[in-house]
Amino acid sequence: GAGVSQSPSNKVTEKGKDVELRCDPISGHTALYWYRQRLGQGLEFLIYFQGNSAPDKSGLPSDRFSAERTGESVSTLTIQRTQQEDSAVYLCASSSQGGYNTGELFFGEGSRLTVL
Amino acid sequence: AQSVTQPDIHITVSEGASLELRCNYSYGATPYLFWYVQSPGQGLQLLLKYFSGDTLVQGIKGFEAEFKRSQSSFNLRKPSVHWSDAAEYFCAAQGAQKLVFGQGTRLTINP
Numbered sequence: 001g002a003g004v005s006q007s008p009s010n011k012v013t014e015k016g017k018d019v020e021l022r023c024d025p026i027s028g029h030t031a032l033y034w035y036r037q038r039l040g041q042g043l044e045f046l047i048y049f050q051g052n053s054a055p056d057k058s059g060l061p062s063d064r065f066s067a068e069r070t071g072e073s074v075s076t077l078t079i080q081r082t083q084q085e086d087s088a089v090y091l092c093a094s095s096s097q098g099g100y101n102t103g104e105l106f107f108g109e110g111s112r113l114t115v116l
Numbered sequence: 117a118q119s120v121t122q123p124d125i126h127i128t129v130s131e132g133a134s135l136e137l138r139c140n141y142s143y144g145a146t147p148y149l150f151w152y153v154q155s156p157g158q159g160l161q162l163l164l165k166y167f168s169g170d171t172l173v174q175g176i177k178g179f180e181a182e183f184k185r186s187q188s189s190f191n192l193r194k195p196s197v198h199w200s201d202a203a204e205y206f207c208a209a210q211g212a213q214k215l216v217f218g219q220g221t222r223l224t225i226n227p
Contacts, residue, residue, distance in 0.1 A: 033215065042122075042219035043206060056214050091160070105152075105215060107160040 002026075004108035006092050012114045013082055021077040021111045025094030033105065034067055034077050035091045043091065049075065082115045089113070118143050120209045122218035130226045131199050137192040137221050139207030147209040149190040151181055154204040154220075163205075166190060177201070199225045 005024040013019050025032050034046040045059035049069040060066070064082075069075040079086055089112045093105040121140045129135055141147060151163040164175025171183040181192045190207060202225045207218040 035217070043217040045214055045216060048214040059214075093160075104162045104165070105150075105160075109159050 004092055004094050004106050006090075006108035006111050008111055009109060010112045010114075012116065014116050015084060016081055018078065018080045019082055019113060021079075021090050021092075021113070023075045023077070023092030023094075023108060025073070025075070025092070026096075026106055028072075029094035029096050029106070030072050031095040032069055032075050033093045033095075034075070035093065036061075036088045037091055037110070038088045046077070046090075079113075082113075084115045087113055087115045118147070118209070118211050118216055120207055120216050120218040122205075122207055122221050124221045125219070126222045126224065128224040128226060129197055132196050135192075135194045135197045135201070135223070137205050137207075137223070139190045139192065139218060140188050141190065141207075141209045142188065143209060143211050145211070146185060147211045149181075149183060150208040150210075150215070151175065151179070151190075151192050152206045152208060152217075153177075154206065156203065160206065163192070197223075197225055199227065201225060 007022045030051045032049040035043040036046055037043050047067045048056040064080045067077045089110040091107055091110045093107045095105050119142045123138050149166040152160045153163050154160045163179050164173050164181055166173050166183045174180050179194050181190055183190050202223055204220045204222050206220045208215050
């Protein structure tokens, strides 16, 4: 597609349920990031994929959070046993370059998660 | 630890006034530096970036930023703001790997 696509755009779930958020990066982009943005807050780094390298998971807040990426395409962010503090907008971004020479990051519109 | 700091959470300026948004970074070596803007209801958009060379970089929408190594700063400026500049502004830095964002500065424009 022309840009980074995220789905669902909005998700309301009950506390304790699992959720999956999907990101389709721009075709050919090797780098993919997930960020979390709580209401009125900045961007909190979650995880970074670069090509076939091991992902940088240093930003995942707990073991309830996990993410996968199939090759250089789709990525899924999974949150297990959701808690109310997980409510946020989850942003995905991709770039044609990674490592110490990243190009511009292209962001999706985000997936807004509300945990009741 | 690598970090990016935006000291001002919220700034209000009058339309037509000049603007400076502050950004400081803490990295072992000079990282690549970016400014992004997030307008209400829209995704993040790159304003400008600094990799090397001229320390004054020009971006879109009339913005510029100056890299000052001695101060570990990369402040964003605009000579005359427009009401449409009201948004959240994020400074970001990248070292060897991931891109790290500051907490953002919310800009309000008074008519």
